[in-house]
Amino acid sequence: MYRLPLILVGISLIALVFAILLFVKTTQHTDPIQFSSDEKVSSESAKLVIDVSGAVKNPGVYTMEHGSRVSDAIAMAGGFSDKADLDTIAIQINQASILSDGAKVYIPIQGTTNQQLPVSQVLSSKTISVNTASADELDTLSGIGPATAKKIIDNRPYTKLEDLVTKKAMGQSLFDKLKVQLTL
Structure with missing residues (x-):
């Protein structure tokens, strides 16, 4: 007579213990999920290659850190030579400008003619970073x-210039026309 209720109580206790163990196991502290980006910035992509020429002590091609300025490139090339046209430099060269990969820094030499390049050549000789440029710079x-x-x-960041087309930021023909003026 008491046998059936005892069996039911026993099964209930076993089920209760199992439920408690299951609850404790699922609520134990686990390490949080960490998300990582597939985009990894290598030390190579953080470097810039800059051509420094003209009236500097050691003209040449230099590798510099990302974020370097024109003044850093001049210092790396040994500073101004005795032939540097300091007046023209003060007027035409912004030494605080941040360099982009592949930039050319030319320091004018005293006595050379001060030839102005047409605006189209000046614009085409400057590269613009698609990852950091403002709307005004892109314009x-x-x-x-x-x-x-x-x-x-809106479609940033870009890992390669061709992403401008694949992310539909611009058409292929415009990209082909501008790719020499663009950098990451």
């Missing part, structure tokens, strides 16, 4: 207006 490129500049900014 200086021929064929890029405010709408395209916004698309470029």
Whole structure:
């Protein structure tokens, strides 16, 4: 007579112990999930290669850290030579400008003619970083207006220049026209 209730109580106790163990096991502290980006910045991509020429003591091609400025490139090339045209340098060269990969820094020499390049050549000789440029900087490129500049900014970051086309920030023909003026 008491046998059936005892069996039911025993099964209930076993089920209760099992439920408690299961609850404790699932609520134990586990390490939080860590998300990592597939994009890894290598030390190579953080380097810039800069060509320094003209009136410097040691003209040449130098490897510099990302974020370096024109003044850093001049210092790396040994500083101004005795032939440097300091007045022209003070007027035309912004030594606080941040360099981009592949930039050329030319220090004018005294007595050379001060030839002005056409605006189209000046614009095409300067590269613009698609990952850091402002909308105004992007707008200086021929064929890029405010709408395209916004698309470029909204689709950042880019790991290669071709991502501009694959992410539909610009068309292939515009990319082909501008790719020499762009950098990461």
